[in-house]
Amino acid sequence: MARSDATTEATSRLGAVLAPLAxxxxxxxxxxxxxxxMIDSISKDLGTDVKGVQTAITIFLLVMAALMIPGGKLTVKFGRTRLLTIGLTVYGAGALIAALSPGLGVLILGYSLLQGIGTALLIPPVYILTTLYFTSVTSRAKAFGTISAAGGVGAAAGPLIGGLIASAISWRAAFVFQALVVVVIVLLSRRLKDPLPAEPGRRFDVVGAVLSAAGLVLIVTGILAASVNGWLTVILVVAGALVLVWFFATVRAKERAGVEPLLSTKLFRSRASNLGLVTQNLQWLMLLGTSFTVATYxxxxxxxxxxxxxxxxxxxxVGLLGSSLLAGRFAQHRTQKTLIIAGFAMTAIGIAILILLVGTHSTPWAFVPGLLVVGLGLGLMLTPSVNIVQGAFPDSLQGDISGLSRSVSNLGSSLGTAIAGTILVAGLSGGGYGAAMTVLMVGGLVGVVFAALLPKEGKPVPAGEAAQARS
Structure with missing residues (x-):
C-alpha cells in the first residue's frame, strides 16, 4: 500500500516529527x-513502607510489559496516531489521580494501572510511526537514536528531576508535571499524520492478549513474593511459565488454521532479532534495577x-546523555555488535565500582564514578539494540515487533526492580545493597555473552552517509 504524501512531508521536517515521539x-x-x-516521602505520606512503593513501581512496569504486545497490535486496528492520542489521555488521567491519591491503593490505580495502560497504548505507535516516517537506513538510525536517547535520559534523569520537584514542592507535583508534559505532547502530535489507514475490521486476538499478560504477571508477582514465601514464588513462576507455553501453543494453532494470532511466530525466526531482544531486556533490567537499588539505599x-x-x-x-550523543560517531567506526558488547562490559564495570567504593567510603561522591560509567555503558548500547531488532523486519510486521520489543524492554525494567528490589529490601540493615548490585553486575556479564553471539554485520555506516543522516 502506498504511503501518503504526509510521509514525505513529515520526513523533511525531522525535528517537528521527532519532537512529540521522543x-x-x-x-x-x-x-x-x-x-x-520519592520512596521515603511517599511511604511516610501514604502510611506505607518501602515494599509498598516498590510494589507500585513494579506493577507500573509490569502493566506496560504485559500490555505492550496487545498495544502494538491495536495500532493496526485503530490507527497509529489515534492510539497515540488515546494512550496519552489515559496516561495523563492516571497522573492526575496519582497526584491526588490519599493512600497506596489509589496511587496504584492512577500510577501503576492507568499510567501503565496509557504507556502500553502510546509507546508502540511511537516506534511504528518512526519506522514508517523514516525509510532510509541512515535517517531511521538517527530517528531511533534520538528516541532511544530520550528514553534513556528520561530514566536516568528521572531521579534528578523528580528529586528537584519533590523537594521544592511535593512528590505529588511530580505527577502534575507529567500531566502537563502530556498536554504538550498532545498539542505537538496534532501535526502527525498516519502514513497508513486504520483497519477497524482487523481481528484482535483477545485470548492471546489475556494469556500473554497473565503469564508475565504471574512470573513477576512470583519474584516479588520471594521475600514472603519461597514456595509461593516457585508456584507462581512455574504457573506463569506454563501459561506462556499455553499462549505460544495457541499462536501456533491459530497460524496453522489461517487465523491471525496476537503475535506472529515470524518474529522469532531472526537470530539477530532474538539476541537483540535479550540484550534489550538486560539493558533495562540493569538501568531500572540500579536506579531503584541506589536510590533506595x-x-x-x-x-x-x-x-x-x-x-x-x-x-x-551525564554519562548516558554523553555516550548517546556520540553514538552516531561511534557507529561510523564500529559495528552495532561491538558497541553492544562494549556497553555491557562498561556497565558491569560501573556496577563493580559502585559496589567497591560505596562499601569502603561514606561520602556521597563514592557513587559518582560508578554511576557515570554505568550511564556511559548504557548510552552506548541502547540505540544499537533497537536498530538490530526493528531493522530485522519489514513494515508489515512493525506493529508486532514494536509491541514485542517494548514488552521485552519493560519486562526487563520490572524484573530489575523486582529482583534487585526484593534482595535489597530483605537485607536493608545488612548486605542487601551489595547482594542486589552483584546480581545486576552478573546481568551485565550475561549481556556480554549474548551480545557476542549476535551475527556478524556489514561495515559500519560510512562517514559521509552518517553526516548526511545528521544533517
Whole structure:
C-alpha cells in the first residue's frame, strides 16, 4: 500500500516529527525512575513502607510489559496516531489521580494501572510511526537514536528531576508535571499524520492478549513474593511459565488454521532479532534495577532527601546523555555488535565500582564514578539494540515487533526492580545493597555473552552517509 504524501512531508521536517515521539518516550521512561527518589516521602505520606512503593513501581512496569504486545497490535486496528492520542489521555488521567491519591491503593490505580495502560497504548505507535516516517537506513538510525536517547535520559534523569520537584514542592507535583508534559505532547502530535489507514475490521486476538499478560504477571508477582514465601514464588513462576507455553501453543494453532494470532511466530525466526531482544531486556533490567537499588539505599540507609539523591544520579544522566550523543560517531567506526558488547562490559564495570567504593567510603561522591560509567555503558548500547531488532523486519510486521520489543524492554525494567528490589529490601540493615548490585553486575556479564553471539554485520555506516543522516 502506498504511503501518503504526509510521509514525505513529515520526513523533511525531522525535528517537528521527532519532537512529540521522543518526548513521549522520555516521559514514560521518566515515570519509571523518578519514583525512586520519592520512596521515603511517599511511604511516610501514604502510611506505607518501602515494599509498598516498590510494589507500585513494579506493577507500573509490569502493566506496560504485559500490555505492550496487545498495544502494538491495536495500532493496526485503530490507527497509529489515534492510539497515540488515546494512550496519552489515559496516561495523563492516571497522573492526575496519582497526584491526588490519599493512600497506596489509589496511587496504584492512577500510577501503576492507568499510567501503565496509557504507556502500553502510546509507546508502540511511537516506534511504528518512526519506522514508517523514516525509510532510509541512515535517517531511521538517527530517528531511533534520538528516541532511544530520550528514553534513556528520561530514566536516568528521572531521579534528578523528580528529586528537584519533590523537594521544592511535593512528590505529588511530580505527577502534575507529567500531566502537563502530556498536554504538550498532545498539542505537538496534532501535526502527525498516519502514513497508513486504520483497519477497524482487523481481528484482535483477545485470548492471546489475556494469556500473554497473565503469564508475565504471574512470573513477576512470583519474584516479588520471594521475600514472603519461597514456595509461593516457585508456584507462581512455574504457573506463569506454563501459561506462556499455553499462549505460544495457541499462536501456533491459530497460524496453522489461517487465523491471525496476537503475535506472529515470524518474529522469532531472526537470530539477530532474538539476541537483540535479550540484550534489550538486560539493558533495562540493569538501568531500572540500579536506579531503584541506589536510590533506595541513599534514602533509607544514608538518610538522603529526594534532591540530594537526585543530584547523585546526575552522574549517570551525564554519562548516558554523553555516550548517546556520540553514538552516531561511534557507529561510523564500529559495528552495532561491538558497541553492544562494549556497553555491557562498561556497565558491569560501573556496577563493580559502585559496589567497591560505596562499601569502603561514606561520602556521597563514592557513587559518582560508578554511576557515570554505568550511564556511559548504557548510552552506548541502547540505540544499537533497537536498530538490530526493528531493522530485522519489514513494515508489515512493525506493529508486532514494536509491541514485542517494548514488552521485552519493560519486562526487563520490572524484573530489575523486582529482583534487585526484593534482595535489597530483605537485607536493608545488612548486605542487601551489595547482594542486589552483584546480581545486576552478573546481568551485565550475561549481556556480554549474548551480545557476542549476535551475527556478524556489514561495515559500519560510512562517514559521509552518517553526516548526511545528521544533517
Amino acid at each position: 518526548l513521549a518516550q522520555f516521559i514514560c521512561s521518566f515515570a519509571g525512575s523518578n519514583m525512586n527518589v 541513599l534514602q533509607v540507609v544514608r538518610g538522603y532527601d529526594p534532591i540530594q539523591t537526585g543530584v547523585v544520579f546526575t552522574a549517570s544522566t
